[in-house]
Amino acid sequence: METPPDQMETHLVPDPESGIIPAPEDELITQAEDKTEHIPFRPVESSEPFPPSQPETMSGTFPPQDMDFTPPMNTMPPVETPPFEPTPSSEYTPSSVTPMDSEPRKESSGTLKIVLIAFALILVGTLVGVLAANFLPSMSPLPSAPPPPASETPSDLTPTSDLQTVDSIDYSFTVQIPSSWQIVSAGEFPYLFQYQAPDESTFEILVQDLAAGTTLLEYLALQDQIALTAFEGKPSKNVISSTEITVNGIAGIEREEEFLAAGLTGRTIYIPGKTKIYSLSFVPGSTTIPVVSSQTYEAKQTIIDSFRLTGTEGTVSYTCPTTEFVDCLPDPSGVANPQCQPDFLSWAKANCPGFQGAAL
Secondary structure (H helix, E strand, O other): OOOOHHHOOOOOOOOOOOOOOOOOHHHHHHHHHHHHHHOOOOOOOOOOOOOOOOOOOOOOOOOOOOOOOOOOOOOOOOOOOOOOOOOOOOOOOHHHOOOOOHHHHHHHHHHHHHHHHHHHHHHHHHHHHHHHHHHOOOOOOOOOOOOOOOOOOHHHOOOOOOEEEEEEOOOOEEEEEEOOOEEEEOOOOOOEEEEEOOOOOEEEEEEEEOOOOOOHHHHHHHHHHHHOOOEOOEOOEEEEEEEEEEEOOEEEEEEEEEEOOOOEEEEEEEEEOOOEEEEEEEEOOOOOOOHHHOHHHHOHHHHHHHOEEOHHHOOOOOOOOOOOEEEOOOOOOOOOOHHHOHHHHHHHHHHOOOOOEEEO
């Protein structure tokens, strides 16, 4: 009769090498579980690798393979490693770490200080110089006080400081021109007054006799006839245009004329007096410069505003027309009739019996 397994006695055989009789299976499991529950966990703080555990060799009779079996846990005590303390190094010191740009900043700060000091010295020197110039006595003698200006009456004052006055008692006229103009001819032709501007353009005043009873138009027609053969039997000038102009109440004529001998084109204003004709000419200094762009012609308005007839030429007498009407139709030659001026027409209506006016 066979004995049931639970009643069979287990005979433990001692280990042939160690001679230790292993504990029963139930005790081994219980001890292993007890050890597993009570072993505290401690982290290994070591730089050395933990040696691998060697499996324990057990001898004896083991239960069958179909039974639950839990091998014993490794009961090797944990290795305690002392805490890591960094080794001091002479190469790494917190106090020795400095920013990379600390030296350039020190140099920049020093340069800035030098610049500020230099600027301050210059400023102080300038201030001292100004104070010395204003408050210290000068080594040179003080200028004497200018004499008080003499009292002036309005008639003694010159109109402007940049004008010069041309006043001729012999030829009974006065006019003002820019002071920068230089006289060209003086005394060679008493009846000719010629001045040159900085751009080499010229201004001329030509005074010629006017026959009694001769009008301005008649005078100009006679002069044009003479000019036809005046230049070695050839024309000396060519009339380009003619317009009316009034100079301080006197009816005159302005003409654009080409001076053939010189190759220049200028403008001339003809002003009649009682016994003389005054020709005011503006001539450019070069053939490439138009007369209207010359400095002399640019002063035209100043000249005609200041031109005056004086002495016996100051009072111009009119002659009554021989007909009831004055022909004021445009002339084909472009020459205007001075009797068509408003001043003359007003005088003729008031002083000439039977005069009616202008015929247009």
